[in-house]
Amino acid sequence: MALICAPRNCFPDPKMSFNKQKEINEDPDEVNLADKSISDIEQIPNLFYQHTITRLTLSHNKIRVLPPSIANLSNLRHLNLFNNQLEELPTSLSSMTKLKILNLGMNKLSSLPRGFGAFPAIEVLDLTYNNLSEKSLPGNFFMMDTLRALYLSDNDFEVLSPEIGQLKNLQILCLRDNDLISLPKEIGLLTRLRELHIQNNRLSVLPPEVGALDLCSHRSVVRMEGNPWVPPIADQLLIGVSHVIEYIRTDTYKFLYGRHAQTITPGAIPPKDENKKAKKQSRK
Numbered sequence: 001m002a003l004i005c006a007p008r009n010c011f012p013d014p015k016m017s018f019n020k021q022k023e024i025n026e027d028p029d030e031v032n033l034a035d036k037s038i039s040d041i042e043q044i045p046n047l048f049y050q051h052t053i054t055r056l057t058l059s060h061n062k063i064r065v066l067p068p069s070i071a072n073l074s075n076l077r078h079l080n081l082f083n084n085q086l087e088e089l090p091t092s093l094s095s096m097t098k099l100k101i102l103n104l105g106m107n108k109l110s111s112l113p114r115g116f117g118a119f120p121a122i123e124v125l126d127l128t129y130n131n132l133s134e135k136s137l138p139g140n141f142f143m144m145d146t147l148r149a150l151y152l153s154d155n156d157f158e159v160l161s162p163e164i165g166q167l168k169n170l171q172i173l174c175l176r177d178n179d180l181i182s183l184p185k186e187i188g189l190l191t192r193l194r195e196l197h198i199q200n201n202r203l204s205v206l207p208p209e210v211g212a213l214d215l216c217s218h219r220s221v222v223r224m225e226g227n228p229w230v231p232p233i234a235d236q237l238l239i240g241v242s243h244v245i246e247y248i249r250t251d252t253y254k255f256l257y258g259r260h261a262q263t264i265t266p267g268a269i270p271p272k273d274e275n276k277k278a279k280k281q282s283r284k
Contacts, residue, residue, distance in 0.1 A: 029053060034080075035060040041067060048072045059083055059103070068092040082106055082126070094118040105129050105151065110136060117141040126151040128174070134159050142166045153177050153197065165189035176200050176223065179272050185209040194219060200226035202272070205233065205260050211249035216242045232256065 031053055033044065038061040041047065048069050056073065059082040066081070071092035078101040086107040093102075094116050102122060106129040117140035125147060133156040142163035149172035157178040164173075165186030172195040173187075180201035187193075188209025196215060204227070215222050222241045229237065232253065236243040247253055 030055040030057075032057045033061070034058065037061065038063060040065075042069070051075060054078065054098075056080070066090055066093070071095050074098070077101065079103070089113050089116070091115055097121060100124065102126070112136055112138055112141070114138050115140060117143045119144055119146075121146055123147060124149045127155065128152070129154045131156060133157055134161060137161070145169060148172065150174070158202075160184055160187075162186040168192070171195065173197070183207055183210070188212045195221040197221075197223045198227070199223045203227040204230050205257055206244075206248050208248050208254045208257055211245055213245075216245050230256070230260065 029052055031047075031050070034057050038044065038058065041058070041063060051073065052075060053073050054075055055078040056076060057078075057080040059080045061084050063081065063084040063086060066086055066089055068090040069092075070079075070090065074096070075098055076096055077098050079096075079099060080101075080103045082103045083106040086104065086109060089104075089109070089112065091113040093113070095118070097120050099119060100121055101124040102119075103124075103126040105126045109127070109130040109132060112132070116138045122144050123146055125144070126149075128151045132152070142161060143166065145166065145168060147167050148169055150167065150170060151172075151174040153174045153176040155178050157175065158181055160175065160180065160183060162184040163186070164184060165188075167190060169192055170190050171192050173190070173193060174195070174197040176197045177200045180198065180203055183198070183203065183206060185207040186209075187196075187207065188211075190213065193213050193215070194217075196210075196213075203224075214220065222245070224237065224241060224244070232247065233244055236247045248257075
């Protein structure tokens with residue numbers, strides 16, 4: 001049963017507290033409190049004294065505030081806060097030295113705290129379904145050189161920083177359903193990239209440097225539909241994504257790309273789909 005702050009007296013039910021305590025004590029390393037209607041983490045009995053916890057699941061709750069004391073869980077490796085109501089995060093979060101997987105998808109985040117990129121061991125970061133943009137990211141965001149998977153889909157990005165090229169270990173990059181009008185050539189530096197999801201943006205061309213990546217093998221996944229591509233790319237996409245990758249490697253495309261970059265005007269950029277953004281879960 002769920003531990004909640006009761007609407008009338010704001011005191012937790014003693015039976016709920018007992019059951020919650022039992023859930024935590026049964027497995028000292030992994031705690032699953034998903035879908036318990038929790039609104040206040042600090043009312044979970046003795047949670048922050050369980051220093052052996054390595055996996056904490058708090059998804060599908062109603063949590064609005066993540067307290068700085070979350071960093072007291074010094075052995076935590078996996079933190080799942082998917083589908084809550086978080087609008088901001090504590091700066092202490094990035095001080096969790098053993099955290100490898102952080103799921104903050106489907107919240108109401110419009111900014112990230114200063115120093116967020118200081119995670120020393122993070123490998124998987126999910127920020128899908130939020131209200132983030134290029135203006136939301138702290139200066140050290142792209143310094144997480146241990147990162148293997150970055151999920152930024154369903155946000156409000158129009159551009160992606162060239163600093164993306166610093167994530168040398170990145171294998172999965174998800175950017176679908178944003179407002180991207182261009183991609184930086186530095187994506188070509190992500191030599192380990194095997195999955196690239198850029199569908200449903202406002203992209204018309206790809207930097208030729210993307211052609212240097214190994215995205216044509218049977219182990220690779222590239223999704224790029226739902227963009228207003230220039231006709232040569234659109235034609236190749238009808239045949240298959242691998243044909244697009246092969247095409248952007250050609251001198252013909254490199255010439256077209258250079259000419260496009262010189263002649264593109266603000267009026268030629270496809271407009272935002274405001275109706276689509278208004279329906280976002282994070283804005284409800």
